[in-house]
Amino acid sequence: MKQRNKYDLIVVGGGHAGVEASHVAAHLGCSVLLITMDSKAIGRMSCNPAIGGLAKGQIVREIDMLGGLMGKFADNAGIQFKILNRSKGRSVWSPRAQIDKRLYEKFVISAMQSTNNIDIIDGEVVNVLVSNYRVDGVTLRDRSNIYANSVVLTCGTFLSGKIHIGDRKIFAGRMGEGGSIGITESLCSLGFKSSRLKTGTPPRLISSTINWDNTEISSGDSSPTPFSYSTQEFNPPNEPCHTTRTNLQTHSVIKENLNKSPMFSGEIDGAGPRYCPSVEDKIHRFSHHDSHILFLEPEWLGSDQIYLNGFSTSLPEDVQLDALRHIPALKNVEFFRPGYAIEYDFFPPAQLRATLETKDVAGLFLSGQINGTSGYEEAAAQGLVAGINAYSYIYEKESLVLGRSSSYIGVMVDDLITKDTLEPYRMFTSRAEYRLMIRYSNTDERLLKISEKMGLLNSSLSKIINSRLLEKERVRSVLNVSIQPDSGSGIKNLKQATPAKELLKRPECSIFNMGLDFSSEENNDSMPAWAWNEMLLDVEAEIKYAGYIKRHIKEIEKHKNNEFLPISKMTNYSTFCGLSNEAVEKLTFVRPETLGQAMRVSGITPVDISVLLVNLSK
Numbered sequence: 001m002k003q004r005n006k007y008d009l010i011v012v013g014g015g016h017a018g019v020e021a022s023h024v025a026a027h028l029g030c031s032v033l034l035i036t037m038d039s040k041a042i043g044r045m046s047c048n049p050a051i052g053g054l055a056k057g058q059i060v061r062e063i064d065m066l067g068g069l070m071g072k073f074a075d076n077a078g079i080q081f082k083i084l085n086r087s088k089g090r091s092v093w094s095p096r097a098q099i100d101k102r103l104y105e106k107f108v109i110s111a112m113q114s115t116n117n118i119d120i121i122d123g124e125v126v127n128v129l130v131s132n133y134r135v136d137g138v139t140l141r142d143r144s145n146i147y148a149n150s151v152v153l154t155c156g157t158f159l160s161g162k163i164h165i166g167d168r169k170i171f172a173g174r175m176g177e178g179g180s181i182g183i184t185e186s187l188c189s190l191g192f193k194s195s196r197l198k199t200g201t202p203p204r205l206i207s208s209t210i211n212w213d214n215t216e217i218s219s220g221d222s223s224p225t226p227f228s229y230s231t232q233e234f235n236p237p238n239e240p241c242h243t244t245r246t247n248l249q250t251h252s253v254i255k256e257n258l259n260k261s262p263m264f265s266g267e268i269d270g271a272g273p274r275y276c277p278s279v280e281d282k283i284h285r286f287s288h289h290d291s292h293i294l295f296l297e298p299e300w301l302g303s304d305q306i307y308l309n310g311f312s313t314s315l316p317e318d319v320q321l322d323a324l325r326h327i328p329a330l331k332n333v334e335f336f337r338p339g340y341a342i343e344y345d346f347f348p349p350a351q352l353r354a355t356l357e358t359k360d361v362a363g364l365f366l367s368g369q370i371n372g373t374s375g376y377e378e379a380a381a382q383g384l385v386a387g388i389n390a391y392s393y394i395y396e397k398e399s400l401v402l403g404r405s406s407s408y409i410g411v412m413v414d415d416l417i418t419k420d421t422l423e424p425y426r427m428f429t430s431r432a433e434y435r436l437m438i439r440y441s442n443t444d445e446r447l448l449k450i451s452e453k454m455g456l457l458n459s460s461l462s463k464i465i466n467s468r469l470l471e472k473e474r475v476r477s478v479l480n481v482s483i484q485p486d487s488g489s490g491i492k493n494l495k496q497a498t499p500a501k502e503l504l505k506r507p508e509c510s511i512f513n514m515g516l517d518f519s520s521e522e523n524n525d526s527m528p529a530w531a532w533n534e535m536l537l538d539v540e541a542e543i544k545y546a547g548y549i550k551r552h553i554k555e556i557e558k559h560k561n562n563e564f565l566p567i568s569k570m571t572n573y574s575t576f577c578g579l580s581n582e583a584v585e586k587l588t589f590v591r592p593e594t595l596g597q598a599m600r601v602s603g604i605t606p607v608d609i610s611v612l613l614v615n616l617s618k
């Protein structure tokens with residue numbers, strides 16, 4: 001493709017962050033150039049063939065509600081859908097899907113190629129052009145410059161990427177694709193700080209070499225829930241996954257070879273994800289466990305290639321094989337490719353504003369794994385935020401900054417810009433203090449208005465969601481009726497007429513067993529079964545949690561004034577009497593934009609905040 005010399009926006013990288021950033025900016029009206037090292041790998045899933053999961057499923061819903069692509073493509077390419085955590089409280093239920101990776105990539109590439117306003121070129125960016133603290137464009141490896149008003153960098157694990165398999169080292173961004181050098185050096189010469197992180201991936205097994213009779217089947221939900229609000233009737237495949245377990249012989253092979261694992265031996269400097277440990281780490285840290293579960297996940301429908309979830313490793317290939325062949329189901333196993341670890345450069349995200357624009361170079365945005373996160377969903381969400389805010393920057397519109405009480409995306413961005421990044425950041429429900437309020441099932445209510453205001457939703461979807469929310473109101477009003485003791489509802493210990501919504505607070509009562517009729521012409525006609533069911537469950541959840549939610553709302557109100565109190569980026573903290581040295585150092589590096597952000601900077605104490613308040617009010 002012959003590209004122009006000047007665009008509104010250049011997006012560097014065609015991973016999950018780059019795809020959402022390019023698409024949303026183009027949708028909003030920007031001319032976009034997407035530069036990526038391999039245009040055939042746009043939207044590639046580097047690791048597990050799954051989207052969603054704990055807290056990540058909530059993020060995919062939010063991406064969808066803000067006009068992003070991930071949820072729609074996951075619905076179309078999904079081969080097994082499941083709501084996780086059903087045995088726990090409703091606030092932590094999370095949708096997850098097993099994905100046909102090839103199909104997913106196909107959908108993404110086709111969408112990117114057919115979006116007006118996006119040009120795509122294969123190329124490697126080696127330098128970011130900046131003048132007067134504003135970004136001007138980028139330089140490619142062939143030394144040509146391309147100019148833009150704004151640039152979003154989404155380089156994933158590619159910057160100075162180095163793969164480790166035992167003592168084998170490969171310069172790469174991920175297996176089969178070369179790494180990239182230049183951007184780190186370019187940003188560091190402008191004063192940015194970079195650091196190193198690591199992550200790992202398990203081996204891919206040849207399906208025909210697995211003894212399937214020795215595995216357990218794990219299926220999806222029989223009534224599946226999609227990610228996207230635009231999905232109507234939903235009948236995806238329910239392809240089974242399988243499980244097996246490691247045993248003491250597997251563990252002993254791994255223990256004997258721990259010194260050959262660069263991920264474990266300390267040969268790799270960068271920190272890895274504690275929450276997603278390598279199998280070496282698991283066996284060392286949890287040495288009292290005789291066995292660990294392994295999931296055998298197909299990489300696409302009918303795939304001969306199986307992803308061995310739970311066995312991320314950087315041991316030499318022969319050791320990986322030896323360890324696995326002690327498991328009956330894997331006694332004859334062969335690999336398509338071994339597991340490996342990768343280390344790469346990232347930029348501590350405290351250098352960013354809440355819009356994901358860098359604090360020091362106007363118009364330059366960073367999103368995805370380059371910010372120290374891990375995961376497709378985290379990357380896609382940041383790409384979306386960066387793409388929207390790049391558009392807002394170029395056309396001088398209002399920025400998108402989501403709050404911690406409105407979304408997981410808001411929690412993630414706030415954590416990234418205020419907390420130390422000591423290991424790859426992934427989302428958990430426990431990171432969201434208001435998780436009772438930000439359920440996957442009320443994403444539409446939480447984000448519809450903001451999405452409409454920013455022009456992110458097409459009008460037909462907006463109409464559908466508005467009419468579903470009206471239905472939800474109607475269901476709430478049905479719950480205002482009182483249930484009589486003699487109504488035949490089957491509710492125990494009902495001595496006097498009581499409003500249904502009061503009874504629903506009882507643990508034994510469910511919205512489905514109170515003998516109430518919620519049907520109407522509207523839901524009979526247009527609401528798919530999954531949406532109707534999800535809406536009833538969500539109304540039930542908000543009633544059961546009402547007391548806690550009320551407390552949260554009170555707390556949010558209380559902190560409102562301090563939360564948005566602006567702090568100038570020129571603030572000289574060393575002149576503030578009473579601030580500890582650590583606080584001065586942290587605040588000087590992070591340069592929080594509001595008092596709320598300052599309160600959440602790692603290491604900042606309530607005493608530091610009182611000192612800040614006194615000094616700022618002067």
Ligand SMILES: Cc1cc2nc3c(=O)[nH]c(=O)nc-3n(C[C@H](O)[C@H](O)[C@H](O)COP(=O)(O)OP(=O)(O)OC[C@H]3O[C@@H](n4cnc5c(N)ncnc54)[C@H](O)[C@@H]3O)c2cc1C
Nearest residue numbers: 013014015016017037046047124125156158368369375379
């Ligand atoms: C080995 C491995 C294991 C992983 N394990 C997990 C896991 O277990 N769980 C999990 O949730 N996530 C895992 N991930 C992370 C997940 O793949 C990423 O978080 C996610 O893909 C990041 O998306 P991204 O858009 O930031 O970058 P990527 O998907 O990495 O895409 C980066 C893009 O940038 C392009 N690019 C890079 N540099 C340049 C340049 N200079 N010029 C032009 N283009 C450039 C590349 O070509 C690519 O298109 C793993 C990743 C790897 C590699």
